[in-house]
Structures are given as C-alpha cells and as structure tokens.
Amino acid sequence: MKNIHRIALSTLVLAGLAAVPLTMARASVSTAGSKVLAVTVFAPNSLGNVWARVDLDLQRSGQPACANASRQSFVFRVSNDAGKAWLSELITAKASGLPVWINGTGACPAQEGSPIQPVGLNAYEEITTVQLSAQ
Numbered sequence: 105m106k107n108i109h110r111i112a113l114s115t116l117v118l119a120g121l122a123a124v125p126l127t128m129a130r131a132s133v134s135t136a137g138s139k140v141l142a143v144t145v146f147a148p149n150s151l152g153n154v155w156a157r158v159d160l161d162l163q164r165s166g167q168p169a170c171a172n173a174s175r176q177s178f179v180f181r182v183s184n185d186a187g188k189a190w191l192s193e194l195i196t197a198k199a200s201g202l203p204v205w206i207n208g209t210g211a212c213p214a215q216e217g218s219p220i221q222p223v224g225l226n227a228y229e230e231i232t233t234v235q236l237s238a239q
Contacts, residue, residue, distance in 0.1 A: 137203040137237065138162045143194045145182060146225075154182040155213070155225055158194050158206070170212035173227035178206055179213060180231040190234040197236055207233040 138160040145156045156179065163175040181187045197204045208229040 138164075138206070139201065139203055140194055140198040141176075143191065143198060145191070148183075152183065154187075156180055156182050156187070156191055156194075157225070157228060158231075160204070160206070164206075164208070167208070168210050168212065168229055171208075171227065171229040173224075177228050178208055178231045179225050179228040190231060193234050193236050203237040205233075205235040205237060206231055 139162075141159045141161050143156060143158050145154065148154050158178050158180075159174070160176045160178075167175060180190055182191050194204065196202070209232045210229070212226050212229055
C-alpha cells in the first residue's frame, strides 16, 4: 500500500512541477527529520486560490533572500492537485509525528497585495516536493 501511495504522490508531484517555473534562485531543503509543528490553511483569495503554510521544528538549509519571515516555514497553493496531496501528507506527518523532507522552489509567491495570494505569504519560500519519511 505504501508503494502505491508513493507512486500516486510522485505522479501528483511531477504533475505539479510542470507548472513551476525553473529558477536559478537558491532553493532550500528542510533539515533531515523535520517534524511538522503546524499547518495553517488560509481562506480563498479573490481568485479562489487557497494557500497554506507549514511550520517545521528544525531550520532548513539555505533559503532565497525573499524568504525572510522564517527559516522554519514554507508555503504552497492548496488549490491544485499537488498542493492537495502535500496538505494530506503534512497533516498525516503532524498527526503521526513522522518526519518530513520538503524541497523549496528558491522563490516566494508574488508580491504582497497580489490577488493570487494572501498578504504576507511573499516572505516564505514555496514548496516543490514533500516526502514523508519512515521512522
């Protein structure tokens, strides 16, 4: 069952990556064995997009200059299939205490006040992949 779940998640992640622009910015990776402290889902914005922020217990390695709000947090859009899968994985990690690996895009969401995201999320790095680790 775990292998089927990982294949399905990988397919969703790959589909989500097709929509992520490539960037030369410095992407970051969560520290090995990071635990999820909280997952906050924000109300839909004016375009109907739903965003979430995940807070981890350990600082990540590297981060883009725009991600100055926290070295322990990432954001992602929940309004697409990849984001829904990530939300599920992160809630599972929080509930079970399993560690996660999160890779960042090296970029932050559009500028503050943009209709595509809630105010303030432009200070966090966006997610490209989420992986639940076995203990």
